[in-house]
Amino acid sequence: MKRELIVRKIEHGTVIDHIPAGNALNVLRILGIRGNEGFRVAVVMNVESRKLGRKDIVKIEGRELASEEVSIIALIAPTATINIIRNYEVVYKERVKLPDIIEGIVRCSNPNCITNQPKEGARPKFRVVSRDPLLLQCTYCERYTTKEDILKQFRR
Amino acid sequence: MSRIGFKNRDVLTILDFSREDLELLFREAKKMEMYSKSALDILRGKVVALAFFEPSTRTMFSFQTAIQRLGGTALILSDVQRTSIAKGESLGDTIRMLDSYSNAIIIRHKIEGAATYAAEVAEVPVINAGDGTHRHPTQAMVDLYTIWRERGNIHGLTVGVLGDLKYGRAATSFILGIMKYRLRRLYLISPPELRLKSEIKEILDKYGVQTTEVSNIEDVVNELDVLYVTRIQRERFPDPAEYERVRGSYRITLKTLENVKEDLMIMHPLPRVDEILPEVDGTKYAYYFKQARYGVPVRMALLKLVLGD
Ligand SMILES: [Zn+2]
Numbered sequence: 001m002k003r004e005l006i007v008r009k010i011e012h013g014t015v016i017d018h019i020p021a022g023n024a025l026n027v028l029r030i031l032g033i034r035g036n037e038g039f040r041v042a043v044v045m046n047v048e049s050r051k052l053g054r055k056d057i058v059k060i061e062g063r064e065l066a067s068e069e070v071s072i073i074a075l076i077a078p079t080a081t082i083n084i085i086r087n088y089e090v091v092y093k094e095r096v097k098l099p100d101i102i103e104g105i106v107r108c109s110n111p112n113c114i115t116n117q118p119k120e121g122a123r124p125k126f127r128v129v130s131r132d133p134l135l136l137q138c139t140y141c142e143r144y145t146t147k148e149d150i151l152k153q154f155r156r
Numbered sequence: 157m158s159r160i161g162f163k164n165r166d167v168l169t170i171l172d173f174s175r176e177d178l179e180l181l182f183r184e185a186k187k188m189e190m191y192s193k194s195a196l197d198i199l200r201g202k203v204v205a206l207a208f209f210e211p212s213t214r215t216m217f218s219f220q221t222a223i224q225r226l227g228g229t230a231l232i233l234s235d236v237q238r239t240s241i242a243k244g245e246s247l248g249d250t251i252r253m254l255d256s257y258s259n260a261i262i263i264r265h266k267i268e269g270a271a272t273y274a275a276e277v278a279e280v281p282v283i284n285a286g287d288g289t290h291r292h293p294t295q296a297m298v299d300l301y302t303i304w305r306e307r308g309n310i311h312g313l314t315v316g317v318l319g320d321l322k323y324g325r326a327a328t329s330f331i332l333g334i335m336k337y338r339l340r341r342l343y344l345i346s347p348p349e350l351r352l353k354s355e356i357k358e359i360l361d362k363y364g365v366q367t368t369e370v371s372n373i374e375d376v377v378n379e380l381d382v383l384y385v386t387r388i389q390r391e392r393f394p395d396p397a398e399y400e401r402v403r404g405s406y407r408i409t410l411k412t413l414e415n416v417k418e419d420l421m422i423m424h425p426l427p428r429v430d431e432i433l434p435e436v437d438g439t440k441y442a443y444y445f446k447q448a449r450y451g452v453p454v455r456m457a458l459l460k461l462v463l464g465d
Contacts, residue, residue: 096229110268112267113268113269114247114270115246115290118245119247120247120248121246122248137274138269142269142355143355
């Protein structure tokens with residue numbers, strides 16, 4: 001409970017807890033949060049966790065995550081829990097869940113893949129081969145896409 | 157893919173076909189050999205579209221001949237149409253157009269996954285005549301048929317696949333096809349930089365197939381029953397000097413064959429450049445011209461099974 005003292009509670013927004021240690025900044029990156037959007041963001045890294053040993057926490061004040069965003073988080077922080085906070089209360093709590101098939105969101109790592117041809121309407125679709133380490137397989141070209149590939153896509 | 161049989165089925169990857177499927181295809185292909193110079197009417201009144209977005213004379217002629225021998229009509233996308241499509245219209249729209257005219261679409265495309273996408277767009281069956289770097293199911297069917305036809309059996313053989321195993325779609329498809337049989341040994345012979353992609357290795361692992369990767373053909377050639385040769389392309393090497401250094405070691409000459417098994421079969425999907433020297437052509441080991449001739453009956457059998465009544 002000591003960790004609660006590190007960052008004060010938020011009034012409205014989202015707390016992403018149980019992020020595998022060292023991944024808080026990756027979570028912010030794939031959510032497209034760079035710090036100049038105006039809302040308060042607190043990042044807590046490498047704190048003790050009974051479940052994970054060490055974990056990161058991200059608190060975003062003034063923004064509630066949409067469900068599509070929640071599934072993106074599952075890609076790089078499969079253990080994360082999402083807490084939606086309103087008026088200092090947790091109104092909704094959810095463990096992120098990576099589906100077996102992922103459509104959209106991520107691009108295939110193969111530039112020669114049909115899903116990377118701008119003229120075509122082929123939407124990226126992946127089978128989750130492994131959750132940890134994350135490995136996705138394109139259902140069109142069968143190429144693997146890794147966590148590193150995904151992070152590169154969200155780095156701008 | 158639990159659909160059984162061939163009727164109205166998409167042919168996208170050799171992985172989708174069981175040994176029983178292949179056996180059925182081979183028996184049909186053997187019957188078709190009789191009709192390689194005459195006509196049947198199995199596809200009478202049917203139109204098969206040949207959408208070759210990437211040129212391939214051999215595969216295209218082979219399909220075109222198969223369609224004609226079965227009494228069907230081949231609708232061929234011309235070079236001019238192909239280039240105009242390359243500039244403007246999307247693949248999806250072209251496939252939709254062909255879908256409305258034809259009973260099946262045969263597609264060849266350099267983009268990976270193009271055939272799978274075409275099959276999603278089209279209502280008629282789509283046959284992949286090669287897409288990207290690892291799928292070429294009908295070539296694998298022809299290759300496996302050649303061994304089945306010449307040896308009577310594929311089980312128990314020691315097979316070596318030589319060349320570009322990373323980008324060569326014929327080699328990869330052949331490996332994914334032949335792994336379905338209980339081989340004695342499967343040797344993957346290539347320069348270290350052209351070994352199988354991990355995606356493909358994991359499929360082999362999943363099927364419990366043991367392979368041995370080697371860099372020198374000399375180390376294993378005398379053990380082989382089948383040697384499947386493919387081309388190593390210069391552009392695959394970032395360093396041209398490296399290409400020059402390795403190419404000689406992956407070339408089959410009479411000297412390579414000095415102590416091989418009496419009934420070794422050397423195969424090649426053709427066209428070749430210099431990976432098998434012409435001096436090998438006259439030996440009893442050379443099966444690649446025969447293999448090429450089996451292209452038509454195997455594709456006839458496939459079309460019959462997919463489209464016949
Ligand atoms: Zn892909």
